[in-house]
Amino acid sequence: MNPDQDPRHDEDRPSGAAGCPVCLAPVLDGDTYCEACGHALGSPVCTSCGAAAVDAEGYCERCGLRQPTGRDHAETVLDGGAAAVTDRGLRRSRNEDAMALLAAGDTIVTVVCDGVGSSPRADEASAAAVEAAGAALARGLPHREAFGLAGRAVSKLATSVDDAPACTYVAAVAEPGRVRLAWAGDTRAYWLPRPRPGEKAQGVLLTEDDAVETGEITAWLGADAEDVEPHVRTLAPEEPGTLLVCSDGLWRYLDGYAFPGTGTPLELARELLRQALHSGGQDNVTIVVIPLGDSHE
């Protein structure tokens, strides 16, 4: 994106004074389409060139730029301290990860989905999955049902098996004394036990990737996925600690990483994002940090 140009310079101008943003032919007040080129007037404004010319596929019809979605960087913090951060990273044109972090009574629900890069509209897939599963889990539905609803929501986005948006999935439901996990693909959950004073926390991997050695995933949500069942796991931590749920944009940079032993969940999430970005930020990054036990007062 070009920071030199004000992306909003056209927004408040009366349309009668401006030309068509695509072909520059004069257009009249109240016209819905440009008479010269047929461009739909009143389209969203391009973040780079400023033309009101962003089409339904998300490309600017004047400069061609694929528009970043509103998910480039977002943070969520719950009253109890649990925090989530999602970020586009440094090498992708948009953020195709999606996350939900919700409180339902004394239960905390989180869902993280990573849009499969080789599928179309992967950002819509992850958003649909997170919305469906997050709401279902917050209503108290079991993991398998929430996963099934997310799967159907993603499948519905496909126009055919050759045009099937897809995403990975990990969900956690944290209740007092118990954490229930479900996942498919290569999004992960870790347990970070509270470190002894002066020590750094060590992460314990709780999930098992559905992926072959070269990294290609073998399970995902989407119309082109075979009947996928989630892995499920329940743990009852005896000591206080922190649950970390994340996409591969973070965990690919965790090899040999020592987690900081202090700070709030949001501080930890931001610190982990910095670790991912400083290590290259190759992919979208999503991090959810949920303190468990009494470690967060």
Add this chain to the structure above:
Amino acid sequence: MSDQPTFTLTIDQNKYLPTDGREVHAILSIGSTGGAVTTQSVAAEAAEVIIIDTSGSMSGSKIREARQAAATAVQTLRDGVHFAVIAGTEKAVMVYPSGRTQLVRADPGTRKEAERAIGRLLAHGGTAMGEWLKLAGNLLTAHPSAIRHALLMTDGQNNERAEVFGSVLSAWSGTFVCDCLGVGDDWVPAELRRVAEAMLGTFDFVRNQGDLPEFFRRLTQTSMSKTVAELSLRVWVPQTATLKFVKQVSPTLLDLTGKRTDVNPLTGDYPTGSWGAEEREYHLCVEVPPGHVGQEIRAGWVKLVRPDTQEVVASGNVLAQWTDDLAQSTHINRKVAHYTGQAELHELIQDGLSARAMGDVDTATARLAKARELATESGREDTARLLERVVEVDPATGTARLRRNVDKADEIELDTGSVRTSRLRKE
């Protein structure tokens, strides 16, 4: 109507550009089911003009084969096709229907009459292809809703001034499709290539006169199997980008870059001629402004449009995304690489043959030897065999040498065939 042809458009490219990358290449593969042309009631309206060179050089056995070929073409016309036969000398003369400048509907009676008229053709006079095409154009454009096609056969060189011929071609370009055939070894491939390029047709060398009827039958049949008279490739590029070229690369090379008609400042239409059930491929190159790592743009938006109805029958995106990952940006798409090589082979042959004609032995040897290597590598065995007859390469030392006595027909065949391309072999 359920038998309307359907079109598919697939795009092969590597969208990743290095940080300083500006050029985006893509191969568009367009396939058509052609629709059903099984019964006459659903067949598309067709108009066909058969042009026979009857200049003095055609006398003897050649005019006999030409009569036979024209008669075969007429027999191949299905009932209801509008047609005419023209004799070409220094002027163009209506052979059938005689004395009337219009097409007639084919039926058993008119076909018989046309055959009789063709049987009386005599060879005498000069060669003015521009005149022939003008008459064909006048006849065909009276049928604006038909699939308009001409078949031109010649054995000699055009006697018209180059600029006269050129102005006829540019005036009639795009109004009908013309396929050309050259017979014998006194015609000039470059002239028929100009006709084929202007009229979006093919041109071919009939090496053995006896094959002429078969060539006529095949071209007429192909023309009658067309179901869509005209399709345009409508290409949009960003305001700050430049569309460097649009070329048909399969089945033959045909540069469409100069045939653009502007739709709006960012969009242009490129004619592709008529379509039956077939597959063609196009190579598109866009120069884009510099971008930032991670940024993705639509570098080209391609639509296949019926110009009569403005209906979009297929569309696709050519993308560009900048990356600092060299493994991604240095990868060259196999199809792009293949057709880049086929275009290079064509240029090497053309450059080599014209250098040879001008006596520049060094350039001719270098180009033709390199062409031979490329032809062998890319599975063009026929072309490699023809090149072998023009240039010899010592297998031990690799030293190349032009052969002294080259059959004129081999040279013409090499020249004519260089626009054909091989398909990419499946891995």
